[in-house]
Amino acid sequence: MTIRYTEDHEYIRVEGKIGIVGISNYAQEQLGDIVFVELPSVGASYKKGDEVAVVESVKAASEIYAPVSGKVVEVNEKLNDEPGLINADAAGGGWLLKIELADEGELDALMDEAAYADHTA
Amino acid sequence: MAEDPATELKRTALYDRHVAAGGRMVEFGGYALPVQYSGIVAEHNHTRSAASLFDVSHMGQVVITGPDHGTTIAALETLTPADLASLAPGEMRYTVLLNPQGGIEDDLIVTRPAEGQAADGVMFIVVNAARKHHDLAYMQNPVRTVTFELRDELALVALQGPRAAEVLGKHCDISDRLGFMQAAPATISGISANVSRSGYTGEDGFEISIANADAAALFDLLVADALVEPAGLGARDSLRLEAGLCLYGHDMDDNIDPVSANLLFAIGKRRRAEGGFIGAGNVIERLAKGADTRRVGLRFEGRQPVREGAELVDENGTAIGRVTSGTFAPTAQASIAMGYVPAALAAEGTPVTAMVRGKPVPGAVAKMPFVPQRYVRKQ
Numbered sequence: 001m002t003i004r005y006t007e008d009h010e011y012i013r014v015e016g017k018i019g020i021v022g023i024s025n026y027a028q029e030q031l032g033d034i035v036f037v038e039l040p041s042v043g044a045s046y047k048k049g050d051e052v053a054v055v056e057s058v059k060a061a062s063e064i065y066a067p068v069s070g071k072v073v074e075v076n077e078k079l080n081d082e083p084g085l086i087n088a089d090a091a092g093g094g095w096l097l098k099i100e101l102a103d104e105g106e107l108d109a110l111m112d113e114a115a116y117a118d119h120t121a
Numbered sequence: 122m123a124e125d126p127a128t129e130l131k132r133t134a135l136y137d138r139h140v141a142a143g144g145r146m147v148e149f150g151g152y153a154l155p156v157q158y159s160g161i162v163a164e165h166n167h168t169r170s171a172a173s174l175f176d177v178s179h180m181g182q183v184v185i186t187g188p189d190h191g192t193t194i195a196a197l198e199t200l201t202p203a204d205l206a207s208l209a210p211g212e213m214r215y216t217v218l219l220n221p222q223g224g225i226e227d228d229l230i231v232t233r234p235a236e237g238q239a240a241d242g243v244m245f246i247v248v249n250a251a252r253k254h255h256d257l258a259y260m261q262n263p264v265r266t267v268t269f270e271l272r273d274e275l276a277l278v279a280l281q282g283p284r285a286a287e288v289l290g291k292h293c294d295i296s297d298r299l300g301f302m303q304a305a306p307a308t309i310s311g312i313s314a315n316v317s318r319s320g321y322t323g324e325d326g327f328e329i330s331i332a333n334a335d336a337a338a339l340f341d342l343l344v345a346d347a348l349v350e351p352a353g354l355g356a357r358d359s360l361r362l363e364a365g366l367c368l369y370g371h372d373m374d375d376n377i378d379p380v381s382a383n384l385l386f387a388i389g390k391r392r393r394a395e396g397g398f399i400g401a402g403n404v405i406e407r408l409a410k411g412a413d414t415r416r417v418g419l420r421f422e423g424r425q426p427v428r429e430g431a432e433l434v435d436e437n438g439t440a441i442g443r444v445t446s447g448t449f450a451p452t453a454q455a456s457i458a459m460g461y462v463p464a465a466l467a468a469e470g471t472p473v474t475a476m477v478r479g480k481p482v483p484g485a486v487a488k489m490p491f492v493p494q495r496y497v498r499k500q
Contacts, residue, residue: 032355033162035449036424036456038478054478056426058161058448059355083424 004067004110007119011091012067012099014107019068022095023055023086026120031057034083039075039097046070046099048106053096055086064096068106074098133178134276134336142344142351149354150250152179161355165451168322168360169492172282173352174343177321181253182275182330187242187267196264197231197244202379202398204389205244211235213302213317216387218248218256223378223403226259227252228369228387232317235305242267245304245315247277247328249369263399276336281326281360283495284348289316289327292342296327300499312339321357323364323494362457363450365418365489371429372416372445372459380407381461383416414442415467418491419475421456421484424449427475433460434474434481441466444475453491462486 002014009027012019028034038054046052046066053064075097079085086094101107111119130153139146144155154176157164167173187193197205203216210233218226232245248256257269280289286296295307295316304317312335320326331339343349358368367373373382378400380388388408392398396405421427431444447458462473471486 032157033160035162036426038425056449058165058359058426058451059156061426061428080424 002107003113004107005113005116005119006065006067006110008065009120010064010067012107012110014101014104017101017104018073019070019099019101020095021052021064021067021097021099023064023090024116024120025090028087028090028094031055031060031062032087033058034086037079037083037086037096039077039079040072042072042075044072045102046072055083055096066099067110068099069102070099071102072097073100131179133176134333135176135178135278135340138337138340139176139351144351144353147354150179152250154179155351155353157353157355158351161353161359162451164350164352164356165359167350168282168324168352168356169452170283171348171350172280172285172288172326172346173356174340174349175279175281175352175357176276176340177279177328178276178333178336179250180277181248181250181256182272182277183246183248183253183257184270184272185244185246185267186240186270189242192266193242193244196267197246198392199264199398200260201229201231202388202392202401202404203231204391205231205233207389207391208233210238211299211303211305213304213319215302217379217384218259219379219398219400219404220375221400223400223407224375225369225373225377225379225382225384226375227256228367228373228384229256230319232304238306238315251370274333275330276333277328277330278336278339278343279320279322279326279328280343280349281320281322281324281352283325285324285326286497288343288346288348291346299327301325301496303499309339310342312342314339318497321364321366322360323366323490323492324360325495325497358446359448359451362446362448362459363453363490363492364494365459365491367416367459368446378404378407378412380404381412381414381416412464414461415464416445416459416461417467418487418489419444419447419458419460419473419484420487420491421458421475421482423482424456425477425482426456427458427477427482427484431458431460432476433462434476435466436472436474438474441473450491455491456482456484457487457491459489
Protein backbone atom coordinates (compact mmCIF):
# COMPACT_ATOMS: atom_id res chain seq x y z
CA MET A 1 0.00 0.00 0.00
CA THR A 2 1.28 3.40 -1.00
CA ILE A 3 0.07 6.76 0.23
CA ARG A 4 0.83 9.95 -1.66
CA TYR A 5 -0.11 13.59 -1.17
CA THR A 6 -0.69 16.57 -3.46
CA GLU A 7 0.38 20.15 -2.74
CA ASP A 8 -3.34 20.93 -2.37
CA HIS A 9 -3.60 18.48 0.55
CA GLU A 10 -5.43 15.59 -1.11
CA TYR A 11 -4.19 12.12 -0.28
CA ILE A 12 -4.40 8.98 -2.40
CA ARG A 13 -3.95 5.59 -0.78
CA VAL A 14 -3.27 3.06 -3.52
CA GLU A 15 -4.35 -0.56 -3.22
CA GLY A 16 -3.62 -2.34 -6.53
CA LYS A 17 -5.27 -0.41 -9.36
CA ILE A 18 -7.58 1.50 -7.01
CA GLY A 19 -6.72 4.73 -5.22
CA ILE A 20 -8.74 5.93 -2.22
CA VAL A 21 -8.85 9.75 -2.27
CA GLY A 22 -9.50 12.09 0.64
CA ILE A 23 -8.13 15.24 2.26
CA SER A 24 -5.30 15.18 4.74
CA ASN A 25 -5.73 15.61 8.46
CA TYR A 26 -3.88 18.91 8.11
CA ALA A 27 -6.45 20.05 5.53
CA GLN A 28 -9.48 19.14 7.66
CA GLU A 29 -7.95 21.03 10.59
CA GLN A 30 -7.49 24.08 8.39
CA LEU A 31 -11.02 23.90 6.97
CA GLY A 32 -12.75 23.39 10.30
CA ASP A 33 -16.23 21.91 10.66
CA ILE A 34 -17.25 20.32 7.35
CA VAL A 35 -20.98 20.78 6.71
CA PHE A 36 -21.39 19.57 3.12
CA VAL A 37 -19.58 17.45 0.56
CA GLU A 38 -20.32 17.37 -3.16
CA LEU A 39 -19.16 14.06 -4.62
CA PRO A 40 -18.75 13.07 -8.28
CA SER A 41 -20.84 10.50 -10.14
CA VAL A 42 -19.60 6.93 -10.12
CA GLY A 43 -18.29 6.09 -13.59
CA ALA A 44 -17.13 9.64 -14.37
CA SER A 45 -13.57 10.04 -15.61
CA TYR A 46 -11.20 12.80 -14.55
CA LYS A 47 -7.77 13.98 -15.55
CA LYS A 48 -5.16 14.66 -12.91
CA GLY A 49 -5.84 18.14 -11.52
CA ASP A 50 -9.53 18.25 -12.50
CA GLU A 51 -12.00 19.41 -9.85
CA VAL A 52 -13.52 16.15 -8.64
CA ALA A 53 -15.36 17.14 -5.43
CA VAL A 54 -16.14 20.12 -3.19
CA VAL A 55 -15.82 20.15 0.59
CA GLU A 56 -17.61 22.96 2.40
CA SER A 57 -17.13 24.27 5.92
CA VAL A 58 -19.37 26.84 7.65
CA LYS A 59 -17.02 29.50 6.32
CA ALA A 60 -15.99 28.46 2.79
CA ALA A 61 -16.12 26.00 -0.09
CA SER A 62 -12.90 24.20 -1.10
CA GLU A 63 -12.40 22.40 -4.40
CA ILE A 64 -10.85 18.96 -4.30
CA TYR A 65 -8.69 18.05 -7.32
CA ALA A 66 -8.08 14.59 -8.71
CA PRO A 67 -4.56 13.58 -7.58
CA VAL A 68 -4.32 11.23 -10.59
CA SER A 69 -6.25 10.55 -13.78
CA GLY A 70 -8.83 7.80 -13.76
CA LYS A 71 -12.43 6.69 -13.38
CA VAL A 72 -14.45 7.06 -10.19
CA VAL A 73 -15.54 3.59 -9.08
CA GLU A 74 -17.09 4.41 -5.69
CA VAL A 75 -17.94 7.46 -3.57
CA ASN A 76 -18.36 7.68 0.21
CA GLU A 77 -22.16 8.04 0.40
CA LYS A 78 -21.98 8.29 4.21
CA LEU A 79 -20.63 11.82 3.81
CA ASN A 80 -24.00 13.02 2.46
CA ASP A 81 -25.51 12.68 5.92
CA GLU A 82 -22.35 12.82 8.02
CA PRO A 83 -19.88 15.23 6.42
CA GLY A 84 -18.25 15.58 9.85
CA LEU A 85 -16.65 12.14 9.29
CA ILE A 86 -13.93 14.07 7.46
CA ASN A 87 -13.11 16.01 10.62
CA ALA A 88 -13.33 12.93 12.80
CA ASP A 89 -11.27 10.60 10.61
CA ALA A 90 -9.94 12.22 7.43
CA ALA A 91 -7.53 9.41 6.63
CA GLY A 92 -10.03 6.62 7.37
CA GLY A 93 -13.84 6.86 7.48
CA GLY A 94 -13.75 10.35 5.98
CA TRP A 95 -12.47 9.21 2.56
CA LEU A 96 -14.16 10.88 -0.44
CA LEU A 97 -13.94 8.57 -3.44
CA LYS A 98 -12.19 5.62 -5.04
CA ILE A 99 -10.57 6.07 -8.42
CA GLU A 100 -9.30 3.45 -10.86
CA LEU A 101 -5.87 4.70 -11.85
CA ALA A 102 -5.33 5.32 -15.57
CA ASP A 103 -1.56 5.70 -15.18
CA GLU A 104 0.26 4.58 -12.05
CA GLY A 105 3.26 6.59 -13.22
CA GLU A 106 1.40 9.77 -12.18
CA LEU A 107 1.97 8.79 -8.55
CA ASP A 108 5.69 9.49 -8.95
CA ALA A 109 5.04 13.24 -9.11
CA LEU A 110 3.23 13.23 -5.74
CA MET A 111 4.73 13.58 -2.26
CA ASP A 112 5.30 10.69 0.08
CA GLU A 113 4.51 10.92 3.80
CA ALA A 114 7.87 12.47 4.70
CA ALA A 115 7.80 15.04 1.91
CA TYR A 116 4.22 16.02 2.82
CA ALA A 117 5.17 16.42 6.46
CA ASP A 118 7.86 18.88 5.30
CA HIS A 119 5.32 20.61 3.04
CA THR A 120 2.96 21.30 5.96
CA ALA A 121 5.63 22.02 8.56
CA MET B 122 3.21 39.65 10.70
CA ALA B 123 3.80 41.32 7.37
CA GLU B 124 6.98 43.35 7.26
CA ASP B 125 5.61 46.00 4.93
CA PRO B 126 4.09 48.54 7.33
CA ALA B 127 1.50 49.50 4.70
CA THR B 128 -0.01 46.03 4.81
CA GLU B 129 0.59 45.27 8.47
CA LEU B 130 -2.61 44.45 10.27
CA LYS B 131 -3.71 46.40 13.29
CA ARG B 132 -3.96 44.52 16.55
CA THR B 133 -6.60 44.93 19.23
CA ALA B 134 -5.61 45.07 22.90
CA LEU B 135 -6.54 41.38 23.13
CA TYR B 136 -4.24 40.14 20.33
CA ASP B 137 -1.94 38.26 22.71
CA ARG B 138 -4.91 36.66 24.47
CA HIS B 139 -6.28 35.41 21.13
CA VAL B 140 -2.97 33.85 20.15
CA ALA B 141 -2.51 32.29 23.59
CA ALA B 142 -6.05 30.84 23.46
CA GLY B 143 -5.29 29.16 20.12
CA GLY B 144 -7.16 31.66 17.98
CA ARG B 145 -6.63 31.31 14.23
CA MET B 146 -5.91 34.89 13.23
CA VAL B 147 -7.27 36.37 10.02
CA GLU B 148 -7.70 39.84 8.55
CA PHE B 149 -11.01 41.61 9.19
CA GLY B 150 -11.59 45.32 8.70
CA GLY B 151 -7.83 45.90 8.72
CA TYR B 152 -7.35 44.04 12.02
CA ALA B 153 -5.87 40.67 12.92
CA LEU B 154 -8.73 38.87 14.66
CA PRO B 155 -9.52 35.22 15.48
CA VAL B 156 -11.86 33.51 13.01
CA GLN B 157 -12.12 30.64 15.50
CA TYR B 158 -10.47 29.05 18.54
CA SER B 159 -11.83 25.50 19.05
CA GLY B 160 -14.08 25.52 15.97
CA ILE B 161 -16.89 27.60 14.52
CA VAL B 162 -19.71 25.13 15.18
CA ALA B 163 -18.65 24.48 18.79
CA GLU B 164 -18.36 28.23 19.45
CA HIS B 165 -21.70 28.89 17.76
CA ASN B 166 -23.44 26.21 19.83
CA HIS B 167 -21.79 27.37 23.05
CA THR B 168 -23.12 30.89 22.45
CA ARG B 169 -26.68 29.54 22.06
CA SER B 170 -26.42 27.35 25.17
CA ALA B 171 -24.22 29.27 27.66
CA ALA B 172 -22.12 32.39 26.98
CA SER B 173 -19.30 33.37 24.64
CA LEU B 174 -16.85 36.26 24.70
CA PHE B 175 -16.14 38.06 21.42
CA ASP B 176 -13.49 40.73 20.84
CA VAL B 177 -15.18 43.49 18.83
CA SER B 178 -12.57 46.15 19.57
CA HIS B 179 -12.09 46.70 15.83
CA MET B 180 -15.42 48.48 15.69
CA GLY B 181 -15.40 52.27 15.76
CA GLN B 182 -16.43 53.76 19.10
CA VAL B 183 -17.14 57.43 18.45
CA VAL B 184 -18.03 60.26 20.85
CA ILE B 185 -20.08 63.11 19.41
CA THR B 186 -19.88 66.38 21.28
CA GLY B 187 -22.08 69.40 20.70
CA PRO B 188 -22.87 72.53 22.71
CA ASP B 189 -26.11 71.00 24.04
CA HIS B 190 -28.29 67.90 23.63
CA GLY B 191 -30.66 69.52 21.14
CA THR B 192 -27.84 70.55 18.81
CA THR B 193 -26.24 67.10 18.89
CA ILE B 194 -29.56 65.36 18.22
CA ALA B 195 -30.26 67.75 15.34
CA ALA B 196 -26.86 66.87 13.84
CA LEU B 197 -27.46 63.11 14.21
CA GLU B 198 -30.96 63.45 12.78
CA THR B 199 -29.44 65.16 9.74
CA LEU B 200 -27.16 62.16 9.23
CA THR B 201 -29.61 59.35 10.00
CA PRO B 202 -33.36 58.68 9.56
CA ALA B 203 -33.82 57.56 13.19
CA ASP B 204 -36.01 59.29 15.74
CA LEU B 205 -33.24 60.15 18.18
CA ALA B 206 -35.03 63.03 19.92
CA SER B 207 -37.16 60.43 21.70
CA LEU B 208 -34.15 58.53 23.13
CA ALA B 209 -34.20 58.67 26.92
CA PRO B 210 -30.91 58.73 28.86
CA GLY B 211 -29.30 55.28 28.70
CA GLU B 212 -31.25 54.15 25.62
CA MET B 213 -29.78 52.92 22.34
CA ARG B 214 -31.12 52.79 18.80
CA TYR B 215 -30.02 51.03 15.61
CA THR B 216 -29.96 53.15 12.46
CA VAL B 217 -28.12 53.83 9.22
CA LEU B 218 -25.92 56.59 7.83
CA LEU B 219 -27.32 57.60 4.45
CA ASN B 220 -25.95 59.32 1.35
CA PRO B 221 -27.98 61.82 -0.71
CA GLN B 222 -29.28 58.98 -2.92
CA GLY B 223 -30.56 57.17 0.16
CA GLY B 224 -27.84 54.50 -0.04
CA ILE B 225 -26.47 53.11 3.21
CA GLU B 226 -22.98 54.43 4.02
CA ASP B 227 -22.86 52.37 7.21
CA ASP B 228 -25.08 50.98 9.94
CA LEU B 229 -24.58 52.04 13.52
CA ILE B 230 -25.91 52.08 17.06
CA VAL B 231 -26.57 55.45 18.70
CA THR B 232 -26.52 55.62 22.50
CA ARG B 233 -27.64 58.48 24.70
CA PRO B 234 -25.42 58.54 27.80
CA ALA B 235 -27.08 57.55 31.07
CA GLU B 236 -28.12 60.26 33.50
CA GLY B 237 -25.02 62.05 34.80
CA GLN B 238 -22.60 59.98 32.68
CA ALA B 239 -21.48 62.68 30.29
CA ALA B 240 -21.83 66.39 29.68
CA ASP B 241 -24.97 67.74 28.01
CA GLY B 242 -24.57 67.47 24.23
CA VAL B 243 -22.58 64.21 24.24
CA MET B 244 -23.78 61.09 22.37
CA PHE B 245 -22.02 57.80 21.63
CA ILE B 246 -22.10 55.81 18.41
CA VAL B 247 -20.55 52.51 17.32
CA VAL B 248 -19.82 52.00 13.61
CA ASN B 249 -18.26 49.23 11.51
CA ALA B 250 -14.49 48.71 11.62
CA ALA B 251 -13.93 48.94 7.88
CA ARG B 252 -15.99 52.14 7.68
CA LYS B 253 -14.90 54.05 10.77
CA HIS B 254 -12.41 56.42 9.12
CA HIS B 255 -14.73 56.89 6.15
CA ASP B 256 -17.63 57.62 8.51
CA LEU B 257 -15.75 60.26 10.52
CA ALA B 258 -15.01 62.30 7.42
CA TYR B 259 -18.42 61.61 5.95
CA MET B 260 -20.30 62.74 9.05
CA GLN B 261 -18.23 65.82 9.75
CA ASN B 262 -18.72 67.33 6.31
CA PRO B 263 -22.46 68.14 6.44
CA VAL B 264 -22.53 68.70 10.19
CA ARG B 265 -20.32 71.47 11.60
CA THR B 266 -22.13 72.06 14.89
CA VAL B 267 -20.68 68.98 16.60
CA THR B 268 -17.32 67.17 16.70
CA PHE B 269 -16.65 63.46 16.17
CA GLU B 270 -13.88 61.74 18.09
CA LEU B 271 -12.82 58.16 17.41
CA ARG B 272 -11.94 56.50 20.71
CA ASP B 273 -9.18 54.12 19.60
CA GLU B 274 -7.94 53.91 23.18
CA LEU B 275 -11.04 51.88 24.03
CA ALA B 276 -11.59 48.16 23.58
CA LEU B 277 -15.00 46.49 23.15
CA VAL B 278 -15.98 42.95 24.02
CA ALA B 279 -19.34 41.21 23.64
CA LEU B 280 -20.51 38.64 26.19
CA GLN B 281 -23.35 36.82 24.44
CA GLY B 282 -25.64 33.96 25.34
CA PRO B 283 -28.54 32.92 27.56
CA ARG B 284 -26.26 32.76 30.62
CA ALA B 285 -24.42 36.04 29.97
CA ALA B 286 -26.47 37.90 32.61
CA GLU B 287 -25.69 35.22 35.17
CA VAL B 288 -21.97 35.51 34.40
CA LEU B 289 -21.87 39.30 34.55
CA GLY B 290 -24.06 39.24 37.66
CA LYS B 291 -21.18 37.64 39.59
CA HIS B 292 -19.17 40.85 39.15
CA CYS B 293 -21.71 43.71 39.09
CA ASP B 294 -25.43 44.44 39.31
CA ILE B 295 -25.69 45.87 35.79
CA SER B 296 -27.79 43.04 34.36
CA ASP B 297 -30.51 43.80 36.92
CA ARG B 298 -30.58 47.41 35.79
CA LEU B 299 -30.44 47.08 31.99
CA GLY B 300 -32.94 45.77 29.45
CA PHE B 301 -32.29 45.17 25.75
CA MET B 302 -30.88 48.28 24.04
CA GLN B 303 -30.12 50.09 27.29
CA ALA B 304 -26.68 51.19 28.49
CA ALA B 305 -25.01 52.43 31.67
CA PRO B 306 -21.59 52.73 33.27
CA ALA B 307 -20.56 49.94 35.62
CA THR B 308 -17.58 48.72 37.60
CA ILE B 309 -16.79 45.09 36.83
CA SER B 310 -14.51 43.68 39.48
CA GLY B 311 -12.76 47.03 39.78
CA ILE B 312 -12.66 47.76 36.03
CA SER B 313 -14.50 50.87 34.84
CA ALA B 314 -16.75 50.01 31.90
CA ASN B 315 -19.63 51.23 29.79
CA VAL B 316 -22.03 48.33 29.47
CA SER B 317 -24.95 47.92 27.09
CA ARG B 318 -27.43 45.06 26.81
CA SER B 319 -27.08 44.45 23.10
CA GLY B 320 -25.25 42.31 20.58
CA TYR B 321 -25.11 40.64 17.20
CA THR B 322 -26.09 37.05 17.95
CA GLY B 323 -29.85 37.15 18.62
CA GLU B 324 -29.15 36.08 22.21
CA ASP B 325 -29.33 38.06 25.42
CA GLY B 326 -25.96 39.62 26.06
CA PHE B 327 -23.81 42.62 26.77
CA GLU B 328 -21.31 44.79 24.97
CA ILE B 329 -18.67 46.10 27.33
CA SER B 330 -16.46 49.06 26.51
CA ILE B 331 -13.28 49.40 28.56
CA ALA B 332 -9.88 51.06 28.30
CA ASN B 333 -7.41 49.10 26.15
CA ALA B 334 -5.26 48.82 29.28
CA ASP B 335 -8.04 46.92 31.08
CA ALA B 336 -9.06 44.66 28.21
CA ALA B 337 -6.83 41.70 29.04
CA ALA B 338 -7.86 41.71 32.71
CA LEU B 339 -11.56 41.73 31.76
CA PHE B 340 -11.00 38.98 29.17
CA ASP B 341 -9.22 36.85 31.78
CA LEU B 342 -11.93 37.48 34.37
CA LEU B 343 -14.77 36.48 32.04
CA VAL B 344 -13.18 33.45 30.34
CA ALA B 345 -12.18 32.13 33.78
CA ASP B 346 -15.91 31.51 34.31
CA ALA B 347 -16.78 27.88 33.50
CA LEU B 348 -19.81 29.11 31.52
CA VAL B 349 -17.75 31.26 29.15
CA GLU B 350 -15.63 30.34 26.11
CA PRO B 351 -14.00 32.77 23.70
CA ALA B 352 -15.58 32.83 20.23
CA GLY B 353 -14.33 34.16 16.91
CA LEU B 354 -15.55 35.91 13.78
CA GLY B 355 -16.78 32.67 12.19
CA ALA B 356 -19.33 32.00 14.92
CA ARG B 357 -20.20 35.69 15.04
CA ASP B 358 -21.14 35.50 11.35
CA SER B 359 -23.23 32.31 11.57
CA LEU B 360 -24.97 33.58 14.72
CA ARG B 361 -25.90 36.94 13.22
CA LEU B 362 -27.14 35.28 10.03
CA GLU B 363 -29.46 32.99 12.02
CA ALA B 364 -30.66 36.09 13.90
CA GLY B 365 -31.48 37.76 10.56
CA LEU B 366 -29.04 40.62 11.18
CA CYS B 367 -27.31 42.39 8.27
CA LEU B 368 -23.57 42.61 7.67
CA TYR B 369 -22.49 45.89 6.10
CA GLY B 370 -20.73 45.54 2.74
CA HIS B 371 -22.51 42.23 2.15
CA ASP B 372 -26.23 42.50 2.90
CA MET B 373 -26.34 46.21 2.23
CA ASP B 374 -24.04 48.92 0.90
CA ASP B 375 -23.97 52.48 -0.42
CA ASN B 376 -26.14 51.54 -3.42
CA ILE B 377 -28.94 50.04 -1.33
CA ASP B 378 -31.52 52.09 0.55
CA PRO B 379 -32.94 51.01 3.93
CA VAL B 380 -36.39 50.30 2.47
CA SER B 381 -34.97 47.78 -0.02
CA ALA B 382 -32.73 46.40 2.74
CA ASN B 383 -35.86 45.76 4.82
CA LEU B 384 -34.49 47.94 7.62
CA LEU B 385 -37.68 49.94 8.20
CA PHE B 386 -37.03 49.85 11.94
CA ALA B 387 -33.97 52.04 11.31
CA ILE B 388 -36.32 54.82 10.16
CA GLY B 389 -38.32 56.66 12.81
CA LYS B 390 -42.08 57.16 12.27
CA ARG B 391 -41.80 60.90 12.87
CA ARG B 392 -38.91 61.10 10.38
CA ARG B 393 -40.96 59.41 7.64
CA ALA B 394 -43.40 62.30 7.82
CA GLU B 395 -40.95 65.11 8.50
CA GLY B 396 -37.91 64.06 6.47
CA GLY B 397 -35.00 66.42 7.10
CA PHE B 398 -32.27 63.76 6.85
CA ILE B 399 -29.72 63.24 4.09
CA GLY B 400 -31.29 60.97 1.44
CA ALA B 401 -34.83 61.69 2.70
CA GLY B 402 -36.22 62.41 -0.77
CA ASN B 403 -35.44 58.97 -2.17
CA VAL B 404 -36.15 57.09 1.04
CA ILE B 405 -39.59 58.68 1.54
CA GLU B 406 -40.44 58.04 -2.11
CA ARG B 407 -39.42 54.39 -1.68
CA LEU B 408 -41.56 54.14 1.44
CA ALA B 409 -44.56 55.45 -0.50
CA LYS B 410 -44.07 53.45 -3.70
CA GLY B 411 -42.45 50.36 -2.22
CA ALA B 412 -39.02 49.02 -3.08
CA ASP B 413 -38.35 47.31 -6.43
CA THR B 414 -36.21 44.64 -4.80
CA ARG B 415 -36.12 43.56 -1.19
CA ARG B 416 -33.80 41.77 1.19
CA VAL B 417 -35.39 38.50 2.26
CA GLY B 418 -34.49 35.37 4.17
CA LEU B 419 -34.02 32.18 2.16
CA ARG B 420 -34.05 28.56 3.24
CA PHE B 421 -32.83 25.80 0.94
CA GLU B 422 -33.42 22.07 0.84
CA GLY B 423 -30.60 19.78 1.91
CA ARG B 424 -27.23 20.69 3.38
CA GLN B 425 -25.62 22.53 0.44
CA PRO B 426 -24.50 25.98 1.67
CA VAL B 427 -25.61 28.79 -0.63
CA ARG B 428 -23.11 31.60 -0.19
CA GLU B 429 -22.67 35.26 -1.06
CA GLY B 430 -22.79 35.83 -4.81
CA ALA B 431 -24.94 32.82 -5.71
CA GLU B 432 -27.49 33.66 -8.40
CA LEU B 433 -31.19 33.24 -7.61
CA VAL B 434 -33.57 32.10 -10.35
CA ASP B 435 -37.34 31.67 -10.56
CA GLU B 436 -39.23 28.54 -11.61
CA ASN B 437 -38.46 29.28 -15.28
CA GLY B 438 -34.75 29.64 -14.64
CA THR B 439 -34.82 33.41 -15.12
CA ALA B 440 -32.34 35.32 -12.95
CA ILE B 441 -34.17 37.27 -10.23
CA GLY B 442 -31.51 38.21 -7.72
CA ARG B 443 -28.51 37.12 -5.73
CA VAL B 444 -27.50 35.88 -2.32
CA THR B 445 -25.64 38.31 -0.03
CA SER B 446 -24.86 35.98 2.93
CA GLY B 447 -25.41 32.29 3.46
CA THR B 448 -24.18 29.12 5.11
CA PHE B 449 -25.29 25.84 6.63
CA ALA B 450 -26.58 27.10 9.97
CA PRO B 451 -25.54 25.14 13.07
CA THR B 452 -28.64 25.88 15.21
CA ALA B 453 -31.26 26.03 12.44
CA GLN B 454 -29.63 22.87 10.97
CA ALA B 455 -30.51 24.15 7.52
CA SER B 456 -28.95 25.92 4.58
CA ILE B 457 -30.02 29.52 5.14
CA ALA B 458 -29.22 32.78 3.40
CA MET B 459 -30.19 36.38 2.84
CA GLY B 460 -30.53 37.88 -0.58
CA TYR B 461 -32.36 40.34 -2.78
CA VAL B 462 -35.38 39.42 -4.92
CA PRO B 463 -38.03 41.50 -6.75
CA ALA B 464 -40.69 42.79 -4.36
CA ALA B 465 -43.32 40.68 -6.16
CA LEU B 466 -41.36 37.54 -5.19
CA ALA B 467 -40.57 38.56 -1.62
CA ALA B 468 -43.53 36.90 0.11
CA GLU B 469 -42.73 34.13 2.57
CA GLY B 470 -42.97 30.73 0.90
CA THR B 471 -42.28 31.95 -2.64
CA PRO B 472 -40.17 29.27 -4.35
CA VAL B 473 -36.65 30.45 -5.21
CA THR B 474 -33.81 28.40 -6.64
CA ALA B 475 -30.14 29.18 -6.13
CA MET B 476 -27.48 28.20 -8.63
CA VAL B 477 -24.37 26.75 -6.98
CA ARG B 478 -21.54 25.65 -9.31
CA GLY B 479 -24.10 25.45 -12.12
CA LYS B 480 -26.49 23.22 -10.20
CA PRO B 481 -29.93 24.26 -8.95
CA VAL B 482 -30.57 24.21 -5.19
CA PRO B 483 -34.31 24.52 -4.52
CA GLY B 484 -35.57 26.70 -1.70
CA ALA B 485 -38.06 29.35 -0.71
CA VAL B 486 -38.33 32.79 0.83
CA ALA B 487 -38.31 32.27 4.60
CA LYS B 488 -39.24 34.27 7.67
CA MET B 489 -36.39 35.90 9.59
CA PRO B 490 -34.98 35.50 12.15
CA PHE B 491 -34.21 31.85 11.38
CA VAL B 492 -33.70 31.22 15.10
CA PRO B 493 -35.93 33.05 17.62
CA GLN B 494 -34.29 36.12 19.16
CA ARG B 495 -34.04 35.89 22.94
CA TYR B 496 -33.54 39.49 23.99
CA VAL B 497 -34.40 40.46 27.57
CA ARG B 498 -36.45 43.63 27.62
CA LYS B 499 -37.09 45.93 30.59
CA GLN B 500 -39.10 49.12 30.84
